[in-house]
Amino acid sequence: MKLLMSILKEHKLKVTPQRLTMMKIIREKGHIDIDQLYVNLKNEFPAISLSTLYKNVGQFLDNEIIREIAIPNHKNKYEISFDEHPHFICSECGNVRDLKFGDEVSVKIQNLTGEIKNISLNIYGNCC
Amino acid sequence: MKLLMSILKEHKLKVTPQRLTMMKIIREKGHIDIDQLYVNLKNEFPAISLSTLYKNVGQFLDNEIIREIAIPNHKNKYEISFDEHPHFICSECGNVRDLKFGDEVSVKIQNLTGEIKNISLNIYGNCC
DNA sequence: CTCTGTGCAAAGCGTTTGCAAACGA
DNA sequence: TCGTTTGCAAACGCTTTGCACAGAG
Numbered sequence: 272m273k274l275l276m277s278i279l280k281e282h283k284l285k286v287t288p289q290r291l292t293m294m295k296i297i298r299e300k301g302h303i304d305i306d307q308l309y310v311n312l313k314n315e316f317p318a319i320s321l322s323t324l325y326k327n328v329g330q331f332l333d334n335e336i337i338r339e340i341a342i343p344n345h346k347n348k349y350e351i352s353f354d355e356h357p358h359f360i361c362s363e364c365g366n367v368r369d370l371k372f373g374d375e376v377s378v379k380i381q382n383l384t385g386e387i388k389n390i391s392l393n394i395y396g397n398c399c
Numbered sequence: 400m401k402l403l404m405s406i407l408k409e410h411k412l413k414v415t416p417q418r419l420t421m422m423k424i425i426r427e428k429g430h431i432d433i434d435q436l437y438v439n440l441k442n443e444f445p446a447i448s449l450s451t452l453y454k455n456v457g458q459f460l461d462n463e464i465i466r467e468i469a470i471p472n473h474k475n476k477y478e479i480s481f482d483e484h485p486h487f488i489c490s491e492c493g494n495v496r497d498l499k500f501g502d503e504v505s506v507k508i509q510n511l512t513g514e515i516k517n518i519s520l521n522i523y524g525n526c527c
Numbered sequence: 528c529t530c531t532g533t534g535c536a537a538a539g540c541g542t543t544t545g546c547a548a549a550c551g552a
Numbered sequence: 553t554c555g556t557t558t559g560c561a562a563a564c565g566c567t568t569t570g571c572a573c574a575g576a577g
Contacts, residue, residue, distance in 0.1 A: 285531055285576055305566090320534045325567060327532090341469035346566095362516055370511070378520065379505045383498070388490055389523040392506065396513045413551055413556055433541090448559045453542060455557090474541090532575075539568070549558070 282334040289316060290327055297337060297349055302367040304346040340367060340393075357392035363399040370394070410462040417444060418455055425465060425477055430495040432474040468495060468521075485520035491527040498522070 275294045279286050289312070296311045297303055303311075305324060312319050328349065331337040340348045340358060345365035357370040370376050378392060403422045407414050417440070424439045425431055431439075433452060440447050456477065459465040468476045468486060473493035485498040498504050506520060 287532065287576075289533075318534070321566090322535080322568075323533055329568095339471060341471070343467060343469070359511070359513060375508065375510055377507045379507075380503065380522070382503055383487070383522070385487060385524045385526060387522055387524050391519075391521045391523065393519045394508070394511070394515055395517040395519065396515050398513060415551075415557065417558075446559070449541090450543075450560080451558055457543095528577100530575105530577090533573085535571090535573105537569085537571105539566105541564105541566090543564070544562085546560090546562105547558105548560105549556105551556075552554095 278336055282336065284330060284334065289319060289323060292316070293324070293327055294331075294336070294351070298351045301369070302340060302348040302350050304348045306346065308349070342367070355390060357394060359394050359396060359398075361398040362395045363397055366398050368398070406464055410464065412458060412462065417447060417451055420444070421452070421455055422459075422464070422479070426479045429497070430468060430476040430478050432476045434474065436477070470495070483518060485522060487522050487524060487526075489526040490523045491525055494526050496526070 275291050275298075276286050278294070279290060284290065292312060292315050293308065296308060300307070300311075305321075305328065308328075309319075309321060309324055312324070328337070331349075332339060335352050337349045338352045340350060340360075342348060342360055342365045343362070348365075348367060354372075356372055357376045359368040359370055360366070372378070376392065376394075378390060380387070403419050403426075404414050406422070407418060412418065420440060420443050421436065424436060428435070428439075433449075433456065436456075437447075437449060437452055440452070456465070459477075460467060463480050465477045466480045468478060468488075470476060470488055470493045471490070476493075476495060482500075484500055485504045487496040487498055488494070500506070504520065504522075506518060508515070
């Protein structure tokens with residue numbers, strides 16, 4: 272598993288304890304929204320401000336260190352960018368479960384004009 | 400093509416000129432965000448208010464008359480619910496092109512625990 | 528030492544709410 | 553007539569911005 276520190280350095284972002292902890296929490300939780308992230312960070316940094324979170328989340332997204340998951344009727348969640356994978360999202364509670372391309376889910380695309388940068392496949396169901 | 404009026408009636412929503420025009424514009428434009436919708440509606444209803452749009456869009460979504468397309472770094476767009484289909488979304492300008500399940504794109508799902516309500520497949524590329 | 532990052536307070540902006548009047552059934 | 557919808561204004565809440573100080577390199 273890649274060191275969080277080196278990920279920041281690769282993108283020429285300064286290594287701060289706040290950033291490292293943000294990344295650690297996102298990686299541990301798998302999928303987390305701003306508010307949950309804030310609560311978790313408060314434990315370690317009681318003085319941390321929401322604007323720091325927003326600024327860093329913005330930079331992480333710009334640098335594709337994390338990826339944004341849009342969930343209808345819920346706040347966006349974030350995950351560490353690793354491999355592309357589909358999500359199973361609960362329409363009720365917004366819970367996200369990772370699926371796998373390959374054995375579980377496969378997508379076949381033919382005759383598509385235009386370069387593909389990224390595929391987002393969300394399957395909505397109910398886990399409640 | 401189904402009458403817009405009867406769609407509203409099916410959902411026990413009152414038929415108002417504002418609603419009919421909203422649906423007409425969304426159907427014509429294919430994919431449209433709140434602001435573009437507002438501008439278009441202003442032509443026909445100079446006094447229409449944004450809150451009317453928000454209220455109706457909310458109701459259309461609740462009743463699944465329209466569907467929401469989340470586009471990173473752009474405002475959500477809306478389309479009339481018809482068949483499920485994948486979208487090709489330009490990462491730069493947010494433009495949306497409809498694709499087809501079947502010949503163009505197919506998804507195979509195996510061993511997935513949990514009922515599937517809905518599948519959203521967005522392919523990101525560049526049209527600029 | 529220099530430049531970036533942090534925290535705070537305030538501003539900004541899209542969206543929602545409350546209410547009276549208008550309208551649809 | 554009765555319940556719903558509309559438009560307006562105000563409230564709301566999330567996100568962004570400006571700035572001074574702190575911290576990383």
